[in-house]
Amino acid sequence: MSQAATSANAHSPVKTSSLSLLIAAAGVVYGDIGTSPLYTLKEVFAGHYGVQANHDGVLGILSLVFWSLIWVVTIKYVLFVLRADNQGEGGIMALTALARRAAAPYPRLSRVLVLLGLFGAALFYGDSMITPAISVLSAVEGLQLAFDGIDHWVVPLAVVVLVALFLIQKHGTARIGIIFGPVMVLWFSVLGALGVYGIVQRPEVLLAMNPAWAVNFFIVHPGMGVAILGAVVLALTGAEALYADMGHFGRKPIARAWILLVLPGLVLNYFGQGALILGNPEAVRNxxxxxxxxxxxLPMIALATLATIIASQAVISGAFSLTRQAIQLGYVPRMFIQHTSSQEQGQIYIGTVNWALMVGVVLLVIGFESSGALAAAYGVAVTGTMLITTLLSSAVVLLLWKAPRWLAVPLLLGFLLVDSLYFAANAPKIFQGGAFPVIxxxxxxxxxxxxxxxxxxxxxxxxxxxxxLPLFISSIAAQPPHRVRGTAVFLxxxxxxxxxALLHNLLHNQVLHERVVLLTVVSQDRPRVPAAQRFEVQGFGEGFYRVNLNFGFIEEPDVPAALQLCHLEELDFSPMVTTYFLSRETVIPTKRIGMARWRxxxxxxxxxxxxxxxxxFNLPLNRVIELGTQVEM
Structure with a gap:
């Protein structure tokens, strides 16, 4: 679920060793999928799916979980999707920008792909509310096994933990982020050790690695076979994070962490739980x-709670990152972005997003009251996003990479088939509480x-x-107004x-600066723009200049700093001689053709x-003049 999850503690691949990157990736990228063993098999055998906790039922489910992890996560994301990077950046917004570039010769297809990408990004926000709720609830519910009569304290304790997590966001996570990696390495190690402990008791569960058990489950239970995918998908939560965090860690550390640590820990733990259920069917309760x-x-409850907090932190950071990218690409209104670190660009805080997520998460915990109830409603959004990722990736592979169709088409159809089955299995949840993330x-x-x-x-x-502009400049040359010293920058x-703003200034003040710069800030489809390509200038005469500043969709558009890159002698952007003029529009809804009145x-x-x-744009407060304009829509 943590698409675009931005690490609050990630470091540059250039400055960090491979081992450190692997540990950091384990802490940030895999926090979400790493906590899924807390509730996946518990939900599968909860009763409302009708799966029997017998030999065939357990092996069939374990085979489905195992091969879902192999096909969806290992093959699709680790070996395939991670290669669809936008200059090293991942996540659905980066993929959407890449797909739009690939489909540029086909305008209608390009618009459809952009809309798909936007909807996938929107679904992420719904997921980013469910992830902290279900993860923390499932961890705290372990107290019910340790203490009698504590059931009514589970929801309040989960709310306290979650509210505290959101409250610390504005202070940054650099300090606690240091422990993310080591804690999650310990978590996956413990998962594997517990799994081995269970497998030793009933080693026949290893037979589930044979895909025939998964196929047989579908044959014996044709109706239930598809429906059960609605619960098995819980084992795949967070798969999108592999792609989203690629810009922070790189493809290789993420892939290595999955192959060497995460996948073995998860598989061993699922098989260990299956062995426990074979020996004691009543263990399905938890x-x-x-x-x-x-x-x-009790130590496991403490460790699980810490792991779920880390998983939730990754999702929250991802929401901040995704919002910043959407703002840069022009799909979300500009919001105040606070940087919580002077060293790491990825450490940001957006108050509006933080408080909106907190309210949504708390309402989910109070409304559903248990991880089981949330699990029954979960899956629609995440499978929808997985399906959209496959469609966008297909456009990139076929149109941008121009991969051989005989190789690409069968592989893409395989991804599409599996994603469609998972989405179809979860679609009925829309009417069972799963409407929340969709709405x-x-x-x-x-x-x-x-x-x-x-x-x-x-x-x-x-x-x-x-x-x-040419007509205006020619009129200025014919009838020169009074010119004053300095540089005027009009955005x-x-x-x-x-x-x-220029016309209003000339009309009311009847003066022009000796240097007039018409500035346009351009957000590119690529994540970063080299400094050498940041600044573009064109002179028109009469002291008029056109300047374009190019920024990537993950960069902060610091206009004064970028203007300092100009080395033209005739242009002076010194702070004390530069004045910025802004135009602020006020919209007046009318009956003119445009959008519906409510929009x-x-x-x-x-x-x-x-x-x-x-x-x-980080403009100096004492050097800005803002002029208003009314616009009828």
Missing amino acids: PFYLLAPDWAL AGTALFILMTTWKRGRKIIVERLDESALP TARADAVPH EALFAFLLKNANSNLKY
Whole structure:
């Protein structure tokens, strides 16, 4: 679920050893999927799926879990999707930008792929609420085995843990982030050790590595076979994180951590739980904790709680990262982004996102009350995102890479078939409580598309009354106004028209600066732009210049710092001689053709509450003049 999960403690691959990167990747990338043994088999054998805790039932389920991990995670994500990087960056927004570039010759296909990517990103936010809720609840529920009569304390304790986690976000996670990797290495080691302990008791569970048991389960239970995938998918939670965190760790450390540590730990633990159930069918009530010896129960609860906090932290950080990318690509209103570290660019905090997630998570915990109830509602969003990732990757492989179709098509069809089966198995959950992430995702999808469309309409409306730049400059040459010293920088989205702020300034103040710069900040589809390609300048005469500043979608658009890269003698961007002019639009909904009235009202609300360009572009407070413009939609 932690798409685009940004490590709060990740380090540059250049500065960090391979072992350190592997340990860090284990702590951040695999926190989500690493805690899935807490509830997966417990949910599978809960009773409402009708799976019997007998020899064939246990081996069939273990085979499904094992081969799902091999096909979906190992083959699809580790060996295939991780290669679809956008200049080293991963995550669904990076993949969407890559797919849009691949489908550029086909405008309709490009629009469809972008909409798919946006919907997948929107579904992530719904998932990012369920992940902390189900993980922490499942860990705290272990106390029910250790203490009698504590059932009514599970929900309050889970709420306290989760609220504390959200409260510390604004302080950054650099200090506690140091322990993420070692704790998760210990976690996976303990998972494997407990699994071996169980397997030794009933070694016949190893027969489940034969895919025939999974096939036989489908043959014997044709109806249940597909439905049970709705529970088996819990073992795959967090698979998207492998791709999302690639920019922080690189493909090799993530792949090595999976092959050498995570996959063995998970498989051994699932098989150990299966062995326990074979020996004692009543252990299905909580096979994870019952697999541990009695003396280790409380330490396991403490370790599991810490592991689920780490998993939740990765998801929350991922929400911050995804939001920043969406802002840069123009799909989300600008928000105040606080950097919590002076060394690591990925350590950011977005208050609006943090508090919205906290409210959603707390409501889920209070509303569902148990990890079992949440598990019954979980899976729609994550399988939808997995399916969308396959579709976007297909466009990249076939259109951008131009891979041999005889090789690519069968592989992609295999991914598509499995993802479709998982999605179909989870679709009925929409009517069983699973509507929450879908509703949240749909609402965010509407918000993102409304914002993007609204911004486009504003540009179109302003263009209707725009004055062509060559005509304006020729009029200035014919009738020169009074020129004052300094450099005036006017931010504008148009390269060939006069900004409204410039016209208003000339109309009201009847002066022009000796140097007038029309500045456009361009967000590229690539994650980073080299410093040498940051600055583009064009002179028009009469002291007028056109400047483009190029930024990647994960970079912070610091305009004053970028302007310092200009080495033209005739342009001076010294702080004390440079004034920035901004135009702030006020939207007036009308009956003109554009968007539905309710979407116009929504856009007007978003525009009014969006973070100003002043803060977003890091402009100096005492060097900015903001001029208002009314726009009819």
